[in-house]
Amino acid sequence: MVITKKEGEYVPVDPNFRPLPKFGHFSESDQEYANLRPMLNSMMEGLWPPETSLEDFRKAWLNNPPTPEECPIEAKDVLTETRMIATRDGAEIEIKLYVAKNKRPGSAMVLRYHGGGWVVGGHCTEHSENLMIAGWTNSVVVSVDYRQALEHRFPYAANDCFDALKWCSKNATSLGGDASKIILNGSSAGGNLASVVAIMARDEGFQGIIAQILTFPVTCHPKFFPTEAYEMGSYQQNSKDSVVTAARMEWFWDAYMPEPTADWRSSPLLAQSLKQLPPTCKSLIIQSYFEDSGLENYL
Numbered sequence: 001m002v003i004t005k006k007e008g009e010y011v012p013v014d015p016n017f018r019p020l021p022k023f024g025h026f027s028e029s030d031q032e033y034a035n036l037r038p039m040l041n042s043m044m045e046g047l048w049p050p051e052t053s054l055e056d057f058r059k060a061w062l063n064n065p066p067t068p069e070e071c072p073i074e075a076k077d078v079l080t081e082t083r084m085i086a087t088r089d090g091a092e093i094e095i096k097l098y099v100a101k102n103k104r105p106g107s108a109m110v111l112r113y114h115g116g117g118w119v120v121g122g123h124c125t126e127h128s129e130n131l132m133i134a135g136w137t138n139s140v141v142v143s144v145d146y147r148q149a150l151e152h153r154f155p156y157a158a159n160d161c162f163d164a165l166k167w168c169s170k171n172a173t174s175l176g177g178d179a180s181k182i183i184l185n186g187s188s189a190g191g192n193l194a195s196v197v198a199i200m201a202r203d204e205g206f207q208g209i210i211a212q213i214l215t216f217p218v219t220c221h222p223k224f225f226p227t228e229a230y231e232m233g234s235y236q237q238n239s240k241d242s243v244v245t246a247a248r249m250e251w252f253w254d255a256y257m258p259e260p261t262a263d264w265r266s267s268p269l270l271a272q273s274l275k276q277l278p279p280t281c282k283s284l285i286i287q288s289y290f291e292d293s294g295l296e297n298y299l
Helices: 031-047 054-060 123-137 156-170 189-204 246-256 291-296
Strands: 078-086 092-100 107-113 140-145 177-187 209-215 280-283
Touching (some): 107 123, 107 189, 123 140, 123 177
Parallel strands (some): 177 209
């Protein structure tokens, strides 16, 4: 049974909190966003009933987002297929390939780690984006359906994603990609996993990653925010954000890591060093609670 969290507990919200100087201005009121809030609130409330089964909770998150009109069409413009690959513990996970019909040789491989708080989501979460990347950039997109909490808690997701990277590198030719041109791409919890995989790859001397693309990445457990080193005000400033509130994100964290530990494999912002990592492109949701953790990561 999924019982959602009502209030955050790791970062007490100070009623007298004032925006911090470095990033606080990013959360200033924006009329365009304010106009969207009623729609966002309604949409998110439907995904977060007070109590539901884990199965129904996941099903609610598996609806394909709206597809832009200009998006390449599956089967017509982009061919897709699924495969099962082995992980380090002998289990199998599914990957989904997106390959443009007119793909040219020497294609980069984009490993896509979907968002969903390590609990929900799947290939469908960024399906339209995967079609666009494959169809417009001559890249082979590999969406990784890593194992999820509650059944598989930390560090399963991180390990599965790294295992998928190594498998895709070894089998690049059969996938139609180039093992020397790998891009890690993830959003939200997927951005967390992409960031963690980049550090794992660096530490193991893995070669071939040329870039990482992190979209509103979750880079640190709120209990361990390194406030002595970084500005971390958005967690309080935007704790009631329409997309994912602080309390709801803490619920995802509790599902993934019930006993929080300051481990860089879940909180890459805590890694001893962020040097010698691939060039990084980040996009963030302004006025979101995890805004600052994304801004600080790799700055």
